[in-house]
Structure formats: structure tokens, C-alpha cells
Amino acid sequence: MAGESLPLDNNITDIIVPCIVFFVLTPLFLGIRIASRMKTGSGLGWDDWTIMVSWVFAQVVSGLLIAACMHGFGQHIYNIEASEQLLTLKLYYIAQAFYKLTLNLTKASIILLYLRIFLQRWFKISCYVLLSIILSYMLATTASSIWQCTPISRAWDKSIPGTCISITGNWYSNASFSIATDILILVLPMQPIYRSNLPPKQKWALMTVFALGIFVTITSILRMQTIDFSATSSDPTYDVASSTWTVIEENVAIICACLPMCKGPLNRLFPSIFASGSKRASGVSGGYNPSQPSDNSSRQWAPMRGDNTMLSTRVTSVQSPRAIGRYSNSQEYMLDDTNSITRMSDVEDVRGIRKVIHYEITVQTSGGSKEMHV
DSSP states (O other), X not given: OTTSOXXXXXXXXXXXXXXXXXXXXXXXXXXXXXXXXXXXXXXXXXXXXXXXXXXXXXXXXXXXXXXXXXXXXXXXXXXXXXXXXXXXXXXXXXXXXXXXXXXXXXHHHHHHHHHHHOOOHHHHHHHHHHHHHHHHHXXXXXXXXXXXXXXXXXXXXXXXXXXXOXXXXXXXXXXXXXXXXXXXXXXTTHHHHHTSOSOHXXXXXXXXXXXXXXXXXXXXXXXXXXXXXXXXXXXXXXXXXXXXXXXXXXXXXXXXHHGGGOHHHHHHHOHHHHOOGGGSOOSSSSOOOTTSOOOTXXXXXXOSOOOOSGGGOEEEEEEOOSOOGGGOSOEEOXXXXXXXXXXXXOOOOOOSSXXXXXXXXXXXXXXXXXXXXX
8 A cells, every 4th residue: 555656535644644743742741741840859750650651542543543544544445455444444443442541541640630739638539539430431431442343353344243332322422521521620620729829820820721621622522523424434434534633632632731730831931920939938037139139059048137136046048958859949839749748847728739948047146156947
């Protein structure tokens, strides 16, 4: 097939173009996510490993569809040799199972991310319940995709005697479940973010970032509109609109799952909205002096005044430590492991997204000078 000239009337580019585009685009966001984890020192968690596995499965889907195109997928079925038809449909059959895996693993990754951010008991219970439902459904729908026909080979060769489940009904149920869980995942974090103590601009900006997942729901709805046409088509190798939206949907989902970790690029693009609140004084009797130049190497903060009345002590400088394990950078741990942060503090009223800043305070007393950590 590769050595023959392709018929002019084909839909091969509808498959190849999105596969190539997202092969370049999706790893960029995945790389930013991993780099952000490494930069903050929070380390890779289950959510990161899950999204990486999901991306691998997404590439498997794209690779299988491209391989199918090399054997006739995207062309009219009457232009494809019988042996090539079977191989094309077999590759397409395998891709269906990996699509179910990647889409649900992406949803699981987002929920695992929520569990790292938000600490409310009701929220964590909701996440665990939703995660259990998604993972259970993933196993069930993957199994139904593999054993959709008896015998299995009837899935790509209808000339073999046997029975098959309703492919149209199966695809519609998958699409409905996907859209419903997308909406739940979108709505779930809004209340904790809204009740957080973040500045209003950052609060709304963060809600917007999480709400960008609506694009996944939109692609799921658009794909759903192509299901009946593709599932009942008499020319299944030519009518590939559903497969095109499959590639788009799974990659857009992975990109949207990585957006919350793209805080660095967002800070540079929209500094007035996403800029870290680390320049706000918190918990010390001095304030941040904006006239002092920022020095990332020493992170010196000059207090506006010292408290020389209590125990004859005068604060002379405030400096964040150069390295305190994984918390070496003063920042808003918007998406770090807040469970660990909670263990390091005595704050009981936790509303989820927390800001943790470590200071090294040098004080002078009548007996000399000493250092103490706050």
C-alpha cells in the first residue's frame, strides 16, 4: 500500500495531521509540568506518573491509527484489498481499547492532583469516590472493547460467525460517561478555591485555569455527534470523523490536565494576575520593602521596622533559608503536596490552597546575637 499511489478521494490527512500536531504539542505541556515539579522540589506524584502513562497510551492510539492509514484507513473500503481491510480494521480495533485507557487515566490523574491540593475531608471523600468510579468504569469499558464480539476476531472480520454487542450503544454510553465525569471534575474544585484565602485576582485566575477543562467536554460533545455516523457507516474505513475527534479529545484532555502546573509561563504572560504572593509580609513584625532589589541568591528581606521593645530584642534582618529540603523556595504551593505542608504547621483551619513561607530571622539582644527560625 505504501508503494502505490493513493486515490485522490481519501480522508487520510484527517487522521495524520492531528496525530502529528499533538505529537509535538502535548509533550511541551507535559514537559512544563514535569519541569515545574522538579523546580519546586515537590517531586513527581501519582498524578504525574498517571498522566505520563496516559500520554504513552495516547501515542499508542495515534501510532495505531497512522499504521492503519498505511494499510487503507481513510480510503473507501472498495479501494482496499481484502487482506488490507482486515489488517486496517484490526489495528482500529486495538486502538479503541487504548483510547478508553488513556481518557480515563487522564481523569484519574486530575483527581489525584486534587488530592494533593485540597485537604477538606468532604472533598477528599468525594475524590476517592469519583476516582473509584472512573477506574472501575475504565476496566469495564476496556473489557467490553476487547470482548465486544464472540469470537473476538469477529470484531474486525464480520464474515466469521458469531455475535457482537451493540457498537453504537457502547460508544454512546462511553461518550455520556465521559461528558458527565468531565463536568463533575470541572465543578468539584470550584468551591474550595472560592473559599480559599488567595487574593481575589489569583483566586479567579486559578478557577479559570481549572475551568479550561471545559474544552475537553466540548471535544467530547463534538465527538459524540459523529458516533452514530461512524458506527453505522457502510464505508467504515472512509468515514473517520470519530477517529479524528478521538485523537483531538485525548490530547486536549492531557494538555488541560497539565495547565494547572504551568504557573511559571502564566506568571510571565500575566504577572499581575498569576504573580506569587510571596512579596506580602506574613507572620513577622516587619514588612516587605519594595524599594529593596530582589536578590534570588540571598533572598534578603529588609523589615520596615524592628521590634526593640520586647525582651530588648531588635530584628535586624529577615532571610529565607537557602535550602530547607523540598521547601527551599518561598512560594505559594498552589499545586504541591499540601498534606506535607500541613504536617509542618500548626494551622488547624485549612481551606486547601495554602501559602508557606520560611524565614530565617537574625536578632540582636544585650547578650549578643543569635539566629532563630520561624
